[in-house]
Amino acid sequence: MYYSVMECSGVEALVGTWESGGKAEAAALAAARDHVAACGECRARFATLLAFVERDSVEGAAPLLRPLPLPPGFSDRVIGGIEERRRSGALPFGEGRRSLRFIGIAAAVALFLVGVGFGARVLVPSRGDSVSVLFVLDAPQAKSVSLVGDFNRWNPAIHVLKRRDPSQPWELKVNLPRGKMYVYDFVIDGKHWVPDPSVETKVDDGFGGSGSLLRL
């Protein structure tokens, strides 16, 4: 329907549709806004209601509450507050890291699965600033396997796994900085992104799939 000009009755009908649970077409909403901008009576009656109509009708419409900017130094004050409560005992040390331990354990289980399965294996666990990790994937039908993650900007050309012969799993040793948590996937034949089957803890990889967590 074409809504180049909307009358007062049109705006009222639009709001009525919203009240009944209906949505407004984008063109109708735009015409209603134009009318409300020009008509004082409708502005007084419907300007606020149109914000509700838009929230219900437009995919991804902003919430009616305008986000307020955080003052400078806000996050520093929060971090400071956490540290202060830790020191005073009001916030037990490590309280916020419980899940880290949980995730770490899950990842560690995956690491130790190497003997019986596949996944990421820490080769040099405790020296220097970096950790040598062996990534292993059993994919006998694959023609190529790459490793992608936040450590290589999800670029499949950087870390390419190899295998000694078709009966062996794909492997690659990668040095990664210690003390961080990584999210990674394997890319099979350049097109199939799969999380590490040996890691239980998966997160959204940002590309519509799941990524595996690795904590070093």
Added chain:
Amino acid sequence: MPETVDILIAKAQGGDSAAFRDLMDAWGPRVLAFMKSRLDSEEDALDATQELFIRVWSALGRFRLGASFPAWIFTIAANLVRNRWKSRSLDRRKTEAVGVELAAAPSGDPSEAALDELRSEELRGAVATLPADLRRVVEFYYFAGLDIRETATALGLGEEAVKSRLFRARSKLRTALEKSQPGKRS
């Protein structure tokens, strides 16, 4: 690639303070707006927002990856607000008061700002007329920007119950907002 909320949370759970700061930057402005709409001063709102993120950090270990982060933090936000009102033993009239800033494009035009303020007052009055069960749904869905599923999660309701309450709220909001205009809908 911007990191997804899940990745940021996972990293923050691992003690990565930079990731936690990113979470605050991403969600703080919306939380602050919500706090300001429910508390009576900017200072209170800021203090409550700060307290919220300290609590989020301390409870982050219990957050299940893949669950709705906004639903979780706004649930904490609503509890914080409720506790603050309770601890101050404010009178019911004040407890019912709901301040709202209408979303609009930032404008340097004083007349636009005045119009925003006028609408805020109008909304404040309209939302305050809603019964508590409808008001909570309106706050989460329309003002905090949660979707139906997140609102349901945050309030411990089914999605159909949220839709039903929104339906009832729409009618009351329209009546309240139009009633404020002389000679209009009664």
